[in-house]
Amino acid sequence: MDVQRNLAQIVKLIAPPNVSFYIINSIADDLTNFLQSPTKTIPRLESIIFGIKSKFGASTHHETIWKAFEDILFPLVSIRNPKDMAEYLNQGYQQLRNFTQTYKNTSHSVSSISLNPEMLENNSSNLQDHQMTPSVYAESFETLDKLSDRRSLMSSMHNYGAGELLDNSTLKGLTIPYYSKTVPEKDIIKSIPYTLLGITSDMFPVANEMIIIPFNIPNAISGQLHLLFEGGLIYRNISSRIEYYKHVNISPLKQTLILEVEKYLNIYSGLVNQLASSGQIRSLNDLYTHLYDAIIQLRTYYFIMHKFQILRGDELLSLFNTSMSHGDKTIQNISSKLYKNLIHLYFKYLRNWLLLGKLDDTYKDEFFIKRDTNPNNLNFIIPFIFDKQRIPKFLPENTTYKIYIIGKTYIFITDFCKELQWANDFTKKYTYxxxxxxxxxxxxxxxxxxLVNEQYLExxxxxYYILKSKFYYEEVLYMLKNVLLMGRSDFMDVIFLKSQNILNQQVKRLxxxxxxxxxxxxxxxxSLRNALNKIDNNFIVGKIDARLLNMGQDLLGWDVFTLDYVIHPPLSTVLNVNRPDERKEYLQIFNFLWRxxxxxxxxxxxxxxxxxxxxxFKKNTQFSPFNKDITSKLSKLSILRSQIQQFxxxxxxxxxxxxxxxxxxxxMNNLQLNKNNIKTVGTIDSTNFVNGNIRFEGILKPKNDLSMFGISDNDYFTDDYPNIENLNDLHNKFLDNxxxxxxxxxxEEGKHSKQPYSRSLIFIFEEILQFIDHYSSLCEIAYNIFLQINLQNSTExxxxxxxxxxxxxxxxxxxRRFQKATYMYIADLRDDGDNELNQLSRMLR
Structure with a gap:
């Protein structure tokens, strides 16, 4: 671009000889970008010119050159057309080149500039002006990396004249005028305590999370201030976060963490106040030495507060537990202190659940047990669920699951089994x-x-003992099998005999x-009469019920009749029979077997x-040939009926x-493993060999009482006993299987019919029922024939x-339709690839 090239030529004219080509191009790029900006203004241009002066280190002896350079740049602010701008810069370049050549010739005729006290004195006013000009590089905490490498005023002029040194001058004497306007360190120490607490002051104002460092502070001191002010910025950031979370609803663990962080902030502020009032701090290095450990700890707390919003309370607790073994002692000590304060509250969560089955909704988001708010889930009776995602790392999953079961079982025993005395003794025992x-x-x-393992087993x-002894858990299982799963055929036969007249009617009349x-x-x-008048006071038999399904008004009673078994808590907690959750396995199985x-x-x-x-017909010998024909046909059709019956x-x-x-x-085998209440002490599994030798599997324990030696025999506490969730899962697995x-x-579809086996069998059932209807009508017609023969009504x-x-x-x-359907069904069974189904196909041939 012509504008950029012309600017680079102009900048090269005013630049000292030792300035690199890269810097000249960089300045030209900055000016070009400024001139192309839609928001270019005179103040912005002045700031850019000041930055160029700082990079070049130009002295006031070149004020005329700078004045000519500025006269060229300022009119460019009002020029919009790039072509006009390039032409204007080309003219300016020619004028500035002629001016600089004339200026250099006249400057060589003047006495050379020397580095001496008189020269410094003459330039003191200019130096003061230079010092009081706002710096764009040393004004804030964030711009330390932008500090320019500024040289002294006199050394920047050595290229324009022959430098001469004053033999009697000292380096200190030469630098006194430069440092005469800088802020003394003792004044900084007086003002810095406010900044260390994030409070704004006249010397170090705080704005937009930045601490502004004045321009007249030397770079060396500015570097120390950067290290110290880190503590002030972190303190201010953490304080604002704590103040915010005080007005937000957060979990108890996070509330405790906020208090602990606030305690350390108070310790830090107390340390700063103590150092400020003690008068022992003589330098910034001394102050940094006293605050070094505190600032390092502030960094750790800043990291924690950064994770505060991202992590849950339990995750923070796990983080502290893991960091207790950190290689850094500071992180290790802080993590240990925070872990000890938070684990005390978390242990309170555990005790409330383990001893009372109590779950406070305030810590539902940071505890591995939470309330189930979904009424369609299987936990609608005891609405708590186990959340693996919230298990702290210092507790194994197996232990946390047992903790969950302990509290849930406690609720089950107290609220549903009403074993209040036992629950009270249990709580007292484990509270201690x-x-x-x-x-x-x-x-x-x-x-x-x-301790959790021991409490869980007990x-x-x-x-399990209460379910078996008080609520007849196993007897109810057998009753479900006998009634709803057709285990007692005689009971079903009596129901058919008693209700056949009713079931032949339409549903709307039932x-x-x-x-x-x-x-x-x-x-x-x-045979169910044997369950009447037992010690259960007909608790088991009395749950049997009969009802009609709501399937349509035009169906017969045979199609809608079903048996039910009514179960209430606590058995309904472990037996899924008639829960209001749309799980109707027993009903589905019963209706299928009912066919x-x-x-x-x-x-x-x-x-x-x-x-x-x-x-x-055989008794009536009067029409023997005719009767024989009827009975022969009935016998043959009876064979067909017999084949259907056999199938x-x-x-x-x-x-x-x-x-x-x-x-x-x-x-029952899964439950049988848990059935023995106490293992027989003194017995041991063994293997008998052919040669008469016996090998014992384990160590044979003595039969005598060991309590006198302080040894308790807890062998009966085994993991064989199923908890209430195991019982529910075993029963659901039984139905699902x-x-x-x-x-x-x-x-599962058959290979030939392309239909599920259950659907194919239902189609066969429909053919059988049609056969039964025809066969029943045939028997009725034959009976009418027998009556008319006896009446000798030949026409009829x-x-x-x-x-x-x-x-x-x-x-x-x-x-024949039935036979064709069965052939297809048998072929599906035969070619399924399952050995059991293949054997069934051979049975059905």
């Missing part, structure tokens, strides 16, 4: 144990873990209370009806034995015979 723990000791974590064992009497009679007349039982009932009923008809029986048996019973045994089986699942008999033949064909046609 926790009060003796020293949370400041190095072994605190290990001692806490040991409360979990008692909760009422739920109609089944109350039927349900009671079915219990009395089935098998329905088919069993009607096929058995059809078998009995057929036998009775055949027997009746239904086999598939039903597989569901009951290999799906439900198998998973139920697995559930059933519903995720391929024959129950709605996602002929009509019924035609109807009988038509219905027979429909029945056979329906059976």
């Amino acid at each position: 144990r926790y009060e003796t723990l020293d949370c400041f000791s190095a072994s605190f974590s290990n001692e806490l873990m040991d 409360i979990v064992k008692h909760s 009422r739920n209370y109609a089944f109350a009497r039927i349900l009671q009679e079915s219990i009395d007349e089935s 098998f039982k329905r088919i069993d009932f009607f096929t058995n009923k059809g078998m009995l009806d057929t036998k009775e008809l055949i027997r009746s 239904n029986y086999k598939i039903e048996n597989y569901y009951l034995q290999f799906v439900i019973e198998k998973n139920f045994k697995s559930l 059933i519903l995720q089986h391929k024959l129950f699942s709605s996602t 008999v002929n009509t019924l015979i035609d109807l009988f033949n038509t219905k027979s064909h429909k029945t056979v046609h329906t059976f």
Whole structure:
């Protein structure tokens, strides 16, 4: 650009010979950028010119040259067109070149400038003017790196004349005029205590988080002030943060941390006041020596306050715990002090939860246990959840989970089991144990873990004992299996016999209370009567209920009838049966198995009806050939019914034995591991070899009481006892395993049908029900034929015979559709690749 090139030529004319080409181009670039700026002003140009003078170190002997240089630059502020600007600079360059050549010729004719007291005296006024001019480089804390390398006034002139030294001059004498206008160090020491506390003063004003250093302070002292003022800036920053957080809702751990940081700020301010009033500080070096450790600590607190908003209270606590082993002693000591103050409060959180099951909402964001506000979750009864993300690093996850279970089980025992006396004794016992723990000791974590393990085993064992003895947990599980999972076939058979007339009606004509009497009679007349009038006062049997599903008004009772088992807390906490959370596994399984039982009932009923008809026809010998034809057809159709019945029986048996019973045994085995209350002392597992040798697995303990030696036998405290969450998870896993089986699942598709096995089986059920309807109608027609034969009504008999033949064909046609569907179903089972399903396919052939 012509403007930049012309400016570089002009600057080169006024620059001393030793100035580098890089500096000249840098100045030209600054001037070019200024002239291109839309906000260029005369004051800004004056500031730039002053900076150029500082870089060149020009003396007042060149005032005429500078005046000519300024006369060229100032008119440029009003010129907007770059072309006009370049032309103007070209003319200015020619004029300035002629002027400088003339000036240098005349200056050589004048006596050379020498470095002597008279010259310094003559220049004292100019030096004073130079000193009083505001510096743009030494005015603030942040601009220390921009301090220029300024030379003395006289040394900057040596290129323009032959320098002569005064033989009798000393360096001190030569520098006295320069330092005569600087601020004395003792005045700085008087004013600096305010700045060290972040307070503005006349000498060191504070603005926009900057401390402004006056221009007439030497660079050496300015460097010391930078080190000292770091403490003032940090103090001011931390103080403002603390004042802000005092008016903000923060967690208790953070509130405690704020108090601790504020305590140190008070210590720091007290130290500054003490040093200011003691009169012992003679120099800035002495002051820095006294404040060095305090400033280093302020840096650490500044780092902590920087993390304050980013980290939660528990994360800050973990940070302090980790930093206690830091290599820097200052960080190590501060972290240890803050950790000890915060762990005391955090330990209070733990004790409130461990001893009372109490969780304060104020520290929900910094504790690994929090209240569950989602009503759709499984924690709606005891609304607390375990948050792994908030586990402090000094506690293992296993221990924190046990802490969570202890408090949750305590709530379970007190609020739902009403074991208030036991809970009170439990709290008293462990309150003393926790009060003796020293949370400041190095072994605190290990001692806490040991005590938590002991408390966990005791409360979990008692909760399991209460569920079994007071609320009949295992008996209820068996009742659920017997009733809702069809474990008692005789009970279901009685229900069918008692309710068949009602279930044949449409839903709109049925009422739920109609089944109350039927349900009671079915219990009395089935094997469930053995559960009546026991020590539970019919607690277990009394939970059985019957109801109708809301599925439509045009359906029959067979389609909407279902059994239910009503469970309330505390059992509903560990058994997911009829919770209001849309988990209806038992209902889904029952409705599926209900189809098998329905088919069993009607096929058995059809078998009995057929036998009775055949027997009746055989007794009537008057029309023997005709009767033989009817009974022959009934017998053949009965074979088809028998095949359907056999298919239904086999598939039903597989569901009951290999799906439900198998998973139920697995559930009971998992619970059986936890069933023994006390291990037998003195017994040990062993292996017997063929040669008669016996190898003991472990060490055989003595049977005598060891309490006299101060040894307590706590072998019965094992981790085998499931907690309330384990019980809930085991039961849910039991139901999930059933519903995720391929024959129950709605996602596992057959290889040939491309349909889920459950859907294919439901289609087969529909074909079977149609066959049953046709077969029942056929039996009814045959019965009417028998009546008309006895009445010797030949006309009606002929009509019924035609109807009988038509219905027979429909029945056979329906059976063929059933047979085709079963072939496809069996092929899917055979080619699935599962050995169990392959065996089932061979059973169904």
